Each structure stands twice: as structure tokens, then as C-alpha cells.
Amino acid sequence: MTLRDALAAGTFSVTAELNPPADPVAEPVRRTAAQLKGLVAAANVTDNAAATVKVAPLAAATWMIEEGLEPIMQVTTRDRNIMALQSELLAAWALGVRNILALSGDPLKVGKYADLATKVSDLDSLGLVRLIRQLNDGRLAAGETLGTPTGFYVASAMNPLVDTGEKIEAKIVAGTQFFQSNIVYDVPRFASWFAPLVEGGTVAGIPVLVGVMPPRSSRALEHMHKNIPGVEVDDATFARLAGLTGDEAKEAGVAVAADVITALREVPGVSGVHIMAPGWEAEAVTRVVHATGLEASTI
Structure with missing residues (x-):
């Protein structure tokens, strides 16, 4: 069952994140993909996350497909003009990629390339969603007709506690078909923010996968709480990692991640979770999925 099919069927779904290496080698991606296969419905392959240079997501997505793991390929507008974006997307479709997460990309200042690279601003993430919808309709940006239209399943990011209903609605109007959110620890706070979107019908028919990150230290929690907009860590979670x-x-x-997922399953409108565990993806996802008994939902 594909991710699109699982979400359409209402299955509580699990996705994860797979970060390509800096070294031009396939083995780390293949190994992680093989470990995640059967545990998650699909996995995001990141696109130069944190403005650092890594193997291109299209190569990593291809290796994932060969290992039997469905990719959600992240595409950022930061590094490509509108011609390059279209070429990348057409190549992705030709190679079997069926899911895209459209992003603007992390600011160059967070990495080492602020003085070396030029930010490309032909499109923002909303413009990229519109562009993908055009490709799905069989048209390129300059009006050319595709003999073989794409059929991408398109995701956008959702930032809990920060995004307004109007911003989320604009992404849906542009062509967003499902959302993946930033990291959530304080589930009651998230549920209060999310409820109006559900009750008002904004996300009706649009699956939402909520971000979950198993923390490895109090320091990691502190960093997210202080530096990532929309991520609020409650006192009880800090206490569980203290010392x-x-x-x-x-x-x-x-255990924290498992408890967050258990609570999220009770929140109306939540279609699943997206587990992020940079640096220990396979180990963390395996342990969290087993701890929550979600193996069956990914088959």
C-alpha cells in the first residue's frame, strides 16, 4: 500500500526522515532504507538540510526505491531556478518518485555557504506547490505541454503554534494534498491550536502527519525550545531527560516520543506521525515504532 493509499484509507500512518550523507556513497542510505522498510509507510529524503551540502535527494530517493522504501523527496527552492526545479521534478517522476515535500529551504546563514552561495528566489514554497500542480496538469511553466503529465502527491510543511489558518488554507488552495508538521512535544497545546483548523473545515480531507522527535538529551530539548519557532517543550518533558x-x-x-504519539492518536484530525531522529534514524524509529505498536499500520 502506498502512502497516498494509506492516508486515503484513514490508516494512522508513520513516516520518518532519512538524511543523505556528504560522502558520495550509496551504502549508508541503502542500509538505513532497508532497516526502515516495513516500519514506516514512507521516508523523507532531505535536500541539503541546514544549508549543508549532502548527496542530492534524487539519488538517495532512487536508492531507497531500490531497497523497497517509498520516498518523500524534499525539494527546496533555495538552490534552483524555475528551469532546474522542473528538470529535477521531471527526472524524479521518471525515476519512480511519487511524493514531494515542497520547501523554501533553511536560510544559507545557518550553514557554511552564506558567503559562497547565492539564494535563488524564483519561487517560494507556495510557488513550488503551484508549479508541481501545473506539471500534474501536464504543463510546464512557460506553457509547454507534457505528453506524459506527472502525478505527484504533494506535501507542505505545517508549523504548529506559528502558522495561521489563512497561511495553511493558502497552501491547500495552491495544491497541497497533505501536511507534515514541525516537532510537537506539548500535545495539549498543539491540540488547542489544531482544533479550529479541524472544526472549521480548513484541513477537511487533507491528511496531517505530526512531527515527533525522540530527544537524546536535555540539551537537544533546550535547543529546540529556544531556537525553533513553533516547538515548545513542556516542563514535564524536560524533567524526564534531566541529568x-x-x-x-x-x-x-x-519513551517521550512514544507517549507523544499515543496522545496524538487521540487528537481529532491527526492522520499519523512523522518521526525525525537525525544521527540515529534507524535505531530511533525502530524503537519508537515497536514501543507504540504501530508496525501493523505501516504494512
Whole structure:
């Protein structure tokens, strides 16, 4: 069952994140993809996340497909003009990629390339969603007709506590078909923010996968709480990681993520979760999925 089919059927779905390496080698991606296969419905392959240079997501997505793991290929507008974006998308479709997460990309200042690279601003993430909808309709940006239209399943990012209903509605009007959200720890706070979107019909028929990150330290929680807009870590979560390091911290982080997922399953309108665990993807996702008993929902 594809991710699109699972979400259409109302299955509570799990996706994860797979970060390509900087070294031009396939083995790390293949190994992680093989471990995630059967645990998640699909996995995001990131696109130069944190404005750092990594193997192109299209190559990593192709390796994932060969290992039997469905990719959600992230595409950022930061690094490509409108011609390059279309070429990348057409190549992705030709190689079997069926899901795209449209993003603007992290600011260059967060990485090492602020003085070396030029930010490309032909489109923002909303413009990219519109562009993909054109490709799905069989048209390129300059009006050319495609003999073989694409049929991408298009996702946008959702930033809890920060995004307004108007912003989310604009993404849906542009062509967004499902959302993946930023990280959530304080589920009651998220539920209060999310309820008007559900009750008002803004996300009716639009699946929402909520971001979950198993923390490995109090320091990681502190960083997210202070530096990532929309991420609020409650006092109880800080307390569960306080003073822990190494394997004890990992164990506590997995338990935190499992509890967040259990709570999110009770929130109306939540279609699933997106697990992010940079640096220990396969281990963390495996442990969290097993802890929550969600294996069956990904088959």
C-alpha cells in the first residue's frame, strides 16, 4: 500500500526522515532504507538540510526505491531556478518518485555557504506547490505541454503554534494534498491550536502527519525550545531527560516520543506521525515504532 493509499484509507500512518550523507556513497542510505522498510509507510529524503551540502535527494530517493522504501523527496527552492526545479521534478517522476515535500529551504546563514552561495528566489514554497500542480496538469511553466503529465502527491510543511489558518488554507488552495508538521512535544497545546483548523473545515480531507522527535538529551530539548519557532517543550518533558546521558537518555527519549504519539492518536484530525531522529534514524524509529505498536499500520 502506498502512502497516498494509506492516508486515503484513514490508516494512522508513520513516516520518518532519512538524511543523505556528504560522502558520495550509496551504502549508508541503502542500509538505513532497508532497516526502515516495513516500519514506516514512507521516508523523507532531505535536500541539503541546514544549508549543508549532502548527496542530492534524487539519488538517495532512487536508492531507497531500490531497497523497497517509498520516498518523500524534499525539494527546496533555495538552490534552483524555475528551469532546474522542473528538470529535477521531471527526472524524479521518471525515476519512480511519487511524493514531494515542497520547501523554501533553511536560510544559507545557518550553514557554511552564506558567503559562497547565492539564494535563488524564483519561487517560494507556495510557488513550488503551484508549479508541481501545473506539471500534474501536464504543463510546464512557460506553457509547454507534457505528453506524459506527472502525478505527484504533494506535501507542505505545517508549523504548529506559528502558522495561521489563512497561511495553511493558502497552501491547500495552491495544491497541497497533505501536511507534515514541525516537532510537537506539548500535545495539549498543539491540540488547542489544531482544533479550529479541524472544526472549521480548513484541513477537511487533507491528511496531517505530526512531527515527533525522540530527544537524546536535555540539551537537544533546550535547543529546540529556544531556537525553533513553533516547538515548545513542556516542563514535564524536560524533567524526564534531566541529568540523563548516553543509553539512559536514549531510552527516555524513545519513551517521550512514544507517549507523544499515543496522545496524538487521540487528537481529532491527526492522520499519523512523522518521526525525525537525525544521527540515529534507524535505531530511533525502530524503537519508537515497536514501543507504540504501530508496525501493523505501516504494512
